[in-house]
Amino acid sequence: MQRIPCVLMRGGTSKGPFFHAWDLPANVVERDEVLISLMGSGHELEIDGIGGGSPQTSKVAIVSPSLHPDADVDYLFVQVMVAERRVDTAPNCGNMLCAVGPFAIEQGLVKAQGDKTLVRIRNLNTQTFVTSLVQTPGGTVKYEGRTAIDGVPGTAAPIHLTFLDAVGSKTGKLFPTGQARDVFDGTAVTCIDMAMPLMIIEASQLGLAGNERPAALDADSALLERLEALRLQAGRAMGLGDVRGMVIPKPVVVSPPTSDGTLQVRYFMPHNCHRALAITGAIGLATACVTPGTVTAQLLGEHALQLSEVRLEHPSGVIDVALSRDGGKLQASVIRTARRLFSGYVYAPTMRRLAS
Incomplete structure (x- = not known):
């Protein structure tokens, strides 16, 4: 069995493990096989993994330092199918995204900047940029607060997400068919x-x-x-x-x-x-x-x-x-919450077993 450092986080109304990119195989095929295995994909309950048996709880976030001048970290979202042994990296996930900022700060990828820390995120699935404003009083991520979001019990600290350039995330056009209807x-x-x-x-x-x-x-x-x-x-x-x-x-x-x-x-x-x-x-x-x-x-x-x-x-x-325009570009903002659930190691079969 291979032991992989992992942080399980709730982001908005989703939940899943967060990884450093360097802790996973660089080869995409090998990486996807590891994720399928550790999540338990291919079984409706994902009984042999840490997935929750639902698309909302069978998600993975992979985070790394960004080389782009407009971003602090890169974030790759992986949707791990529940009943099928496959993944999809075509879409972004905004709920998981709201936990990227806290993860990046606590993992030392971004330094806290006072009571609030702005984390600039590049989503690798869509090559778009998002800013995440995280509560960091005393230089520490704060999860407790009075903000409630529907679909999650209780309250937590607010996280402000602003999508800066989300038009045409996969197709390059707001209306890819050329018309609104x-x-x-x-x-x-x-x-x-x-x-x-x-x-x-x-x-x-x-x-x-x-x-x-x-x-x-x-x-x-x-x-x-x-x-x-x-x-x-x-x-x-x-x-x-x-x-x-x-x-x-x-x-x-x-x-x-x-x-x-x-x-x-x-x-x-x-x-x-x-x-x-x-x-x-x-x-x-x-x-x-x-x-x-x-x-x-x-x-x-x-x-x-x-x-x-x-x-x-x-x-x-x-x-x-909330909708606004910056230089004619439409921007959208939401307030969400996140929580760190556990940190440690997750175990997956070695590639030799996976290949067999």
């Missing part, structure tokens, strides 16, 4: 790439109210088949090719809010409904709300185009996204 199999969708490639559909077009619980949606095989058929078409139209082996684009079902939100959301990952909402997905949805011609803009009406803050209702509560 497309029609596949008679269904109107918006294909948008802002922090995460998304395929947005109004709930009524799928025969849904939009307030269904995730478990009910996961059990609706006809719905999942229809979403996947639309997602495959969207992937090709967005220039991503055959996306059957990829987790992008993410299908998102939207409907009018039920309380004081801007929009109600059901976010798929892509074959299971998220129990809350991905941060990168929230960034894309908020952008769609204020962009003319999108499915969301048409649903909400013209007043939404002037919003500077979008409140997204999800199965566990709400996420607020």
Whole structure:
């Protein structure tokens, strides 16, 4: 067995191990095999690993010092599949990202700068940049605080994330198909790439109210088949090719809010409904709300185009996204929390056993 230094962290509504890049194999194939093994991928409970048996808890963050002048650290996100023995490094994960700052400071990759420390992060999955403002009174990361986020019990210290250049994260374009609204199999969708490639559909077009619980949606095989058929078409139209082996684009079902939100959301990952909402997905949805011609803009009406803050209702509560422009570029900010859960070593079979 090989022993690998590891820190398990909760980031937002996700959870997973954080590694230094130098503690994992440099060869990508070998690295992925190690991650699959230590997470227990290939079993619905990930019983022979530290994965939690859910896409939200089968995630890995790999962090290293950055050579880019605009970043302090590089962050690679790895989505480890639960039932299949494979990984996907195409998307970013904003929830895991909010724990990168605290990890980098505590591991000595970034020096604390007073009561608050700004960590500049380059996401290697999308080659985009994010700043993370972490509470560091006395030069030490503070996890305790009064900030609550829906989907996580209790309160913690706030972490401010600002996505600086999230437009076209994977495709290079906000609307990769060349338009804000497309029609596949008679269904109107918006294909948008802002922090995460998304395929947005109004709930009524799928025969849904939009307030269904995730478990009910996961059990609706006809719905999942229809979403996947639309997602495959969207992937090709967005220039991503055959996306059957990829987790992008993410299908998102939207409907009018039920309380004081801007929009109600059901976010798929892509074959299971998220129990809350991905941060990168929230960034894309908020952008769609204020962009003319999108499915969301048409649903909400013209007043939404002037919003500077979008409140997204999800199965566990709400996420607020603040929107601003810097030199004409749209930027989005969210407040999240994180927590260090344990640090030590995780054990994985040697490569010789994995190869056999």
